[in-house]
Amino acid sequence: MSKVIDGKAVAAAVLEECRSEVAEMRSNGITPGLAVVLVGSDPASQVYVGSKARTCEDLGIYSRKIELPEETTQEELIKVVEELNADSAIHGILVQSPPPKHIDEEAVIRTIDPRKDVDGFHPENVAKLALEDSSGFVPCTPAGCMRLLKEADVETKGANAVVIGRSMIVGKPMALLLMAKGSDATVTVAHSRSRDLPGICRQADIVIAAVGRPEMVTADWVKDGAVVIDVGINRVDDATKKRGYRLTGDVAYEEVAAKCAAITPVPGGVGPMTIAMLMKNTLKAAKQLSS
Numbered sequence: 001m002s003k004v005i006d007g008k009a010v011a012a013a014v015l016e017e018c019r020s021e022v023a024e025m026r027s028n029g030i031t032p033g034l035a036v037v038l039v040g041s042d043p044a045s046q047v048y049v050g051s052k053a054r055t056c057e058d059l060g061i062y063s064r065k066i067e068l069p070e071e072t073t074q075e076e077l078i079k080v081v082e083e084l085n086a087d088s089a090i091h092g093i094l095v096q097s098p099p100p101k102h103i104d105e106e107a108v109i110r111t112i113d114p115r116k117d118v119d120g121f122h123p124e125n126v127a128k129l130a131l132e133d134s135s136g137f138v139p140c141t142p143a144g145c146m147r148l149l150k151e152a153d154v155e156t157k158g159a160n161a162v163v164i165g166r167s168m169i170v171g172k173p174m175a176l177l178l179m180a181k182g183s184d185a186t187v188t189v190a191h192s193r194s195r196d197l198p199g200i201c202r203q204a205d206i207v208i209a210a211v212g213r214p215e216m217v218t219a220d221w222v223k224d225g226a227v228v229i230d231v232g233i234n235r236v237d238d239a240t241k242k243r244g245y246r247l248t249g250d251v252a253y254e255e256v257a258a259k260c261a262a263i264t265p266v267p268g269g270v271g272p273m274t275i276a277m278l279m280k281n282t283l284k285a286a287k288q289l290s291s
């Protein structure tokens with residue numbers, strides 16, 4: 001028996017919280033605004049960016065989509081960010097990752113005003129997360145995973161949590177959130193150099209898979225009754241689908257679902273939460289900048 005954690009439903013509830021907050025802010029004369037910058041034309045990035053803009057419009061958040069050509073230089077991109085920093089209609093700035101290879105992503109992120117850094121990627125916000133200072137912005141995907149654990153009534157206190165992946169977008173902030181006071185998990189972070197990943201994973205009460213390898217986590221890696229959060233979004237070729245591909249996570253869903261206590265599906269798990277938490281962060285930015 002397994003319980004499916006419905007990310008789409010939890011995200012919808014978070015978005016309803018946002019909708020009433022937006023209405024209240026607008027009645028006080030503040031319209032929250034989010035700018036999403038996309039360099040190049042990666043098809044997956046275009047899907048996410050479109051979905052972010054649609055969600056903003058639906059909630060009454062002002063959204064500006066800035067699509068720049070692949071050959072945009074770092075200087076040009078930094079100039080765009082600086083203009084958004086100075087623009088009082090914009091409270092949140094997101095530069096879609098990854099940018100083309102000729103752009104130094106870290107330099108661009110450092111240019112974003114930390115008060116508008118709704119991704120939580122700026123060093124100042126990374127430091128605030130590590131310091132457990134709640135005035136900063138928490139990266140949307142791990143924040144969404146924490147909310148899913150909470151909604152599914154998963155006890156993190158004292159639990160063994162294994163995070164697979166150590167990226168600055170997902171794995172590392174996820175580990176910080178799980179170990180923070182209040183969450184109180186015992187956290188192991190695994191990555192491509194980890195020895196005996198299946199053995200490490202089998203110790204876990206909570207598995208967070210953020211790797212980018214389709215169906216890597218199989219049933220024999222997962223302890224009976226564990227909770228599995230699948231962050232992976234992988235496109236795999238599938239001739240039976242009209243788009244020519246299907247989406248799959250980093251977890252072999254069917255076999256793992258058969259033995260775990262709870263699991264997030266892909267799609268419909270962590271992905272929708274990422275967008276919902278981005279809206280939350282945008283409202284937080286708008287409130288902090290307007291007060």
Ligand SMILES: NC(=O)C1=CN([C@@H]2O[C@H](COP(=O)(O)OP(=O)(O)OC[C@H]3O[C@@H](n4cnc5c(N)ncnc54)[C@H](OP(=O)(O)O)[C@@H]3O)[C@@H](O)[C@H]2O)C=CC1
Nearest residue numbers: 141165166167170191192210211212231232233270271274
């Ligand atoms: N649902 C959502 O909203 C989001 C989903 N994603 C998805 O999550 C996944 C991870 O994304 P992201 O963190 O950005 O990816 P990265 O590629 O930045 O990081 C992947 C991590 O996985 C580790 N890794 C790679 N191969 C293995 C392996 N064989 N065994 C163990 N560890 C391995 C890497 O180790 P090392 O550090 O040693 O290289 C790295 O730490 C992707 O599928 C991505 O599409 C990402 C963001 C948001």
Ligand SMILES: Nc1nc(=O)c2c([nH]1)NC[C@@H]1CN(c3ccc(C(=O)N[C@@H](CCC(=O)O)C(=O)O)cc3)C=[N+]21
Nearest residue numbers: 047048094095096097098119233267268269271272274
């Ligand atoms: N600066 C930056 N911030 C990000 O937050 C960021 C980024 N760059 N680069 C790429 C990753 C990935 N990401 C996703 C967001 C939503 C879904 C999502 O909504 N997925 C749907 C399916 C979408 C589909 O059909 O393709 C789901 O899982 O149900 C997925 C992935 C945000 N990212």
